[in-house]
Amino acid sequence: MADTTAALDAAALKGRGFFEQAEKGLFSLRLSSPGGTVDAAFVKTAAAIAETYGTSRLHFTTRQQLEVPGIRADNIPAVEQMLAAEGIGTLTGGSRVRTIMACQGAPVCKFGTTDTGLLARELSALFAGRSLPAKFKIAVTGCKNNCARVEGNDIGVRGLGAGFELYFGGRYGRTIRTATALLPVIPDRETAIKVIRAAVDFFAENARKGERFAVMLDRVGEDAFRAALLPVAGFPDTAGFPDTAGSPDTGSPAQGR
Numbered sequence: 506m507a508d509t510t511a512a513l514d515a516a517a518l519k520g521r522g523f524f525e526q527a528e529k530g531l532f533s534l535r536l537s538s539p540g541g542t543v544d545a546a547f548v549k550t551a552a553a554i555a556e557t558y559g560t561s562r563l564h565f566t567t568r569q570q571l572e573v574p575g576i577r578a579d580n581i582p583a584v585e586q587m588l589a590a591e592g593i594g595t596l597t598g599g600s601r602v603r604t605i606m607a608c609q610g611a612p613v614c615k616f617g618t619t620d621t622g623l624l625a626r627e628l629s630a631l632f633a634g635r636s637l638p639a640k641f642k643i644a645v646t647g648c649k650n651n652c653a654r655v656e657g658n659d660i661g662v663r664g665l666g667a668g669f670e671l672y673f674g675g676r677y678g679r680t681i682r683t684a685t686a687l688l689p690v691i692p693d694r695e696t697a698i699k700v701i702r703a704a705v706d707f708f709a710e711n712a713r714k715g716e717r718f719a720v721m722l723d724r725v726g727e728d729a730f731r732a733a734l735l736p737v738a739g740f741p742d743t744a745g746f747p748d749t750a751g752s753p754d755t756g757s758p759a760q761g762r
């Protein structure tokens with residue numbers, strides 16, 4: 506395989522969704538698929554790229570994104586033309602809001618109380634790709650069964666029948682911290698989205714470069730963070746910590762799908 510990377514700006518290509526592989530000259534294309542749901546045309550285009558310019562293989566990432574590995578640098582312009590023709594976007598990594606994950610949720614999952622795919626797409630349109638002091642992960646789950654394991658994310662959204670529970674400060678990887686629900690249940694999606702925006706803005710304004718949300722929370726204190734968010738959520742700043750065990754749910758069973 507020809508090594509053409511010498512003439513390339515790998516960082517710029519990563520910004521366009523092409524991640525440099527271990528083998529020089531090859532790139533893995535990361536497609537944007539918020540909530541892990543795409544239409545058939547998306548998959549056909551990804552398959553056509555894999556067959557024409559890749560290795561005829563696709564990879565599903567741990568965060569529900571579809572990657573097409575094995576693309577040579579000199580084929581990237583042609584691949585980008587195919588993506589543009591189908592209106593398919595890419596999403597890069599680094600210190601940004603990463604793809605928004607979601608469980609299947611309503612209306613497909615019979616236990617779902619929330620249209621998680623719709624909420625993931627809304628959150629993706631608002632936040633995905635936004636530059637921040639460190640990487641930032643958001644996940645949405647559609648009932649208390651929590652198939653999306655939201656506590657491992659910087660912000661986790663748990664849809665309940667009677668509102669949304671927001672979890673803050675989770676992380677996985679070399680260091681693990683479990684996110685906690687720091688606010689009472691938020692009754693409507695518009696307010697939940699406003700609170701998520703305020704939390705992301707708080708992180709942008711208060712985190713040090715390279716500092717994950719969990720580390721920032723421990724440094725500035727959860728009380729200060731809550732105090733900033735309670736008014737946005739429409740609660741008095743004296744609202745107590747939530748009793749998550751007693752939060753309402755419209756009756757999903759004890760086990761997920």
Ligand code: SF4
Nearest residue numbers: 608614617647648652
């Ligand atoms: S059972 Fe699992 S997949 Fe279904 S809505 Fe609940 S958390 Fe989502």
